Each structure stands twice: as C-alpha cells, then as structure tokens.
Amino acid sequence: GRKEPTEASSQQINRFLATKWESHAAVDQLAALVELRQEFASHISELKDGEVLQRVRLADTHLENYAFVLLAGMNQEIESFSVRPIWGGHEWPVVLKAVAISLDNVSLSRVWPAECTAMKSEVSAIMQNERLDRLEGSSLLRLRAALERVSRFSDEFSTEISELYLGRVQPLARALGVDQHAADVFAEAEVRANVVFQMSRAVDSGLKRIRVMLGLPPWDALLPGAAVGVVRRVSRIGDLDESMLKRPCVVMLERADGDEDIPMAVKGIVLAHDLPHLSHLGVRARQARCVFVCAEEKRVYDELCANELVSR
Helix, strand or coil, X not given: CCCCCCHHHHHHHHHHHHHHHCCCCHHHHHHHHHXXXXXXXXXXXXXXXXHHHHHHHHHHHHHHHHHHHHHHHHHHHHHHHHHCCCCCCCHHHHHHHHHHHHHHHHHHCCCCHHHHHHHHHHHHHHHHHCCHHHCCHHHHXXXXXXXXXXXXXXXXXXXXXXXXXXXXXXXXXXXXXXXXXXXHCHHHHHHHCCHHHHHHHXXXXXXXXXXXXXXXXXXXEEECCCCCCEEEEECCHHHXXXXXXXXXXEEEECCCCCCXXXXXXXXXXXXXXXXXXXXXXXXXXXXXXXXXXXXXXXXXXXXXHCCXXXXX
C-alpha cells in the first residue's frame, strides 16, 4: 500500500516533535520546524491533487501557525532588551536569528520567495562576518540597510494584502450577513496573523536600537509622506468630534492602543509614543494613505507640540 509519510519525512517529524516535547529553546524548535517545512515543500511540489496533498498542506499550515507562536515568544524577549543601555553579543544574535527564521518561513509560504532568499542571505552574512558585540561604522550601516529592506518588505506585504481584499470583503460580508466590524478588520487581521507580523516586530526593535546607536532623530515613520490640514491636538482619536472633522486635519495624538479607526478627514497622525509598523492602526493608516509618524521619545513630541505653529 501507500507509504505515508516517507522515511525521510518521518525522521524530520520525529526530530521536530522531540524538540517540542523536550521544551527546547524557541530558536531550536524553529530550526527543526523549518527543516520539516522544507521536507514537506519538496513533496507538495511533486504530489498530485488529492487527499495526500491536502493533508501535507494542512500539516504545513499548522507548522506555520506554530512558528508564529514561537516567534511571538522570541519577540517578547527581544522587546525586553529595550531597557538595556548597550546591545552586544547576546541581543543582536537573538534579533537576527528571529528575522532569518521568519524569512525562511515566509519563503516556505511562497510569499515572494526570491526576495526572502536574498534578504536571508544578507542577514546570515552579517551574523557570520560582522562583530555583533562591536557594531559600528560600515558594519552598523550594513545592518541598518538589511533591516530596512526587510521592513519595506513587511510594509509592501501589508499593502498587497489590503489591496487584494479591497472591494471584495464588504460585498461578500453583506451577502453572507457577516458582522460589519469583522468585515472592516478582515484584511488587517490576515496581516497580523501572518509570520510577517512577527518578523516586523523583530525588525522594528532592531531599527529602533540602530537609530539610538547612530544618534538619529527619535522618529519612526510608519507611513512617510506629506499631509496638509488643520492641526488638532487630542489625547485619543475618539476625542475628535464632528466639528473637528469638517476640514482635513493633521492629528497630534497623545495615546493610541493600536486598534482605532481613522476618520476620513484625518490626513496625518503624529503619535507621542512608538507603535509596531503592522499594528491595526498602522495597517489602517496604510489603507487610508494617512501619513503616520511616531515619536520614540515623549520629549521630542512635546517639543514639537510647543512649536508656535502647532500650539496656537
């Protein structure tokens, strides 16, 4: 009869399950997971349509979901590094391993695999050839360029998903009687449930630290561009009343949870704290073409608000 799975696949499955059952470190589990997904990918390209192919694809999807969970755990560790004054031989390898493993998984999900392979190659070269405990000069600029490339990839993925569902989700939701809010957040939920979201979190942390190391202004442009409108200073987006939204406006925003809606009149947002690039609010700003900038230090936001053109 049919031998399923193959001997090679069985060995990879057992190796992955052993790392999981024995509670190995997330990076070790992810390495075994990537090897198993690569094994499945070799069969997916050969199998004919049918029951076996469906099972392999379902197993691969579950592995991708588990990678998301493991990477979320790595990102919690990475984000805890933010309080450390200096990053060295421990912090940067964790960040870069999270990015590299994320790129492996995104490629195996067949999302622009050639670009993923190129970015993974550059990140791996930096890990192998650069002194991560003494990043400076050209080495630091090389790392910045590599992470910014991955960041652009994440932003483009978010845009592609949003445009893919634009104009399709709402009519289908109405026809099926789906809750309006669920329809409104469908595209961004797809983005935030993807491994790309976890990759973006690791990249955001790395770029934030690089800006500090290079002495760059503590601003992070989630969506760069130019915006024109009346300046409105509010604590939260919900504080904007109808009278404030009669004309296009640029909002100076004290606080955002990340899941707010953006009124149509809002053409730009300056936020007093940082926010993940692929947060709900970040995705919605991209969908609305709303210029969005975050202050990484409250001090620079307060200084901007004190400007006569803003404060009057």
